[in-house]
Amino acid sequence: MIVQIAGNVKYPITLDPTVWIFDDRKVTYDEAFGTGEKEQDEEDELQKASMRWDREIYQQKIDPPVNRSISRFEREKILKETYLMDLKPFISTSEPASDLSGVTLETTDGDVEVTVEKMRQALALFSVEGRPLKEDGPLHLYWEDGSNKDEPIKGVKKIIFR
Numbered sequence: 001m002i003v004q005i006a007g008n009v010k011y012p013i014t015l016d017p018t019v020w021i022f023d024d025r026k027v028t029y030d031e032a033f034g035t036g037e038k039e040q041d042e043e044d045e046l047q048k049a050s051m052r053w054d055r056e057i058y059q060q061k062i063d064p065p066v067n068r069s070i071s072r073f074e075r076e077k078i079l080k081e082t083y084l085m086d087l088k089p090f091i092s093t094s095e096p097a098s099d100l101s102g103v104t105l106e107t108t109d110g111d112v113e114v115t116v117e118k119m120r121q122a123l124a125l126f127s128v129e130g131r132p133l134k135e136d137g138p139l140h141l142y143w144e145d146g147s148n149k150d151e152p153i154k155g156v157k158k159i160i161f162r
Helices: 017-022 029-033 038-062 072-078 088-094
Strands: 003-007 013-015 083-086 103-107 110-114 122-128 139-143 153-161
Touching: 003 088, 013 088, 017 083, 017 122, 029 083
Parallel strands: 003 153
Antiparallel strands: 003 013, 083 122, 103 110, 103 153, 122 139, 139 153
């Protein structure tokens, strides 16, 4: 269930998508591809962030900071939603060379060639209804513009910059 970023990069990286469910950078499928609930979700997220901030300030006055556990509501939401992760931070951290010719995606169905520009706008689907992708995973790749929303690249196991 791991994915490697390798090839013509300064720092090869191994990604574990199973832990992204706890990452604050994840976005829901609906948020990524705009199905109308985005505004309400943004308000809810803002309200939750405000509550977390207040709770954190209060905690620092009483006790030293500790890891915040997930509330019951957040836990139930995690188990119902489909999530994607933007790959830009991971690609940036791996520091690809400036003279790249393309990217090869090793998948369960064979290699897929994509441009570096496309790869820089990749969103990785890693969880459907709170569960990791086991059968055709560990990742499905979508483009930010939604151009392959109906036909993502499935079964991505390795990303090779060349």
